[in-house]
Amino acid sequence: MTLYNTIIKPVLLYGAETWSITKKGEHQLQVFGNKVYRKIFGGYFEQSTQTWKRRHNVDIHGLAKQPNIVATLKLNANRLRWMGHLMRVDRNRAAWSIYTSTPMDAKSMVGTGLTGP
Template sequence: MKKDVNREEQLEIDYARYGVCRRFKYLGSIVDDDNNMETEVKSRIALADRCFYSLQKVLGRANISKKTTLKTSNTITKPVLLYKCETWSRTKRMEHYLSVFENKVFRKIFGPVYDVDEQAWRRRHNHELRELAD
C-alpha cells in the first residue's frame, strides 16, 4: 500500500487533534517512525567526531605520548559514540560506519609511517592501526 505523502495524518482523542511526528530526539537519541537506527548511528558518529576534534589542542601536543592520547580519546569519545548502543539493531553497514570512524581516530593519533621501500610517507594500513591500538 502506497503512503499518501500529502495527506496529513492526525490522531483525535476527546476532540483534541495530535499531529504525527516522523522523527524526534528523546534523551539524546533520535527516534524514527520506521525505527531506522542508521540515522542514530550517523548522529552519534558526528557527535563523537566533534568531541575528538575538540580534544586535539590538548592531545596533539608533542609531550603527550600516543598511549596517553589513545586512552584519553577512548575514555572521552567512546561513551559519546556508543551512548545507548545496546538498543541498536546491529547491521554490517553500521559496524562498517563505526569501524571507519575508529580507524580515522587511530590514523589521527598514530599518524603516517615512512615506507623505506617506496621512499615516501604513507597512511598506515588497518591491521597496523589495530596492532598499535592493542
C-alpha cells in the same frame, strides 16, 4: 589515545546501545574507529621510497592493542543480555548464588564496597 578511550569511545558505545545495529552500521562504526586511530598514530616514513605512507588497518589494530569498537559493542550487548537474565532468574538458582557470593580468601578494599585478591 587516552582522550579517545575516555571520552569518544564511551559516548559512541552509549549511543550505539540504543540503535539496531545492522551490518552497515557495524561497518560505519569500524570505519570511524579506524579513522580515529589513523589520526592518533599518524603515517610512517618509508626509507626505501623516501615517502610518507598511510597506515593500514592491520597496522593500526596492532598498535592500538585493543579490541575494535564493534567487538566491544557486541561484548557490552552480551553483558547486558546476561544481566537481564540474571535479574529475572530465581534467587535459589546456582547462577544467582555465584553472582552474589564472594571468594573465601577475598579481602575488602576499604571505602570501595568491593573485594579484591
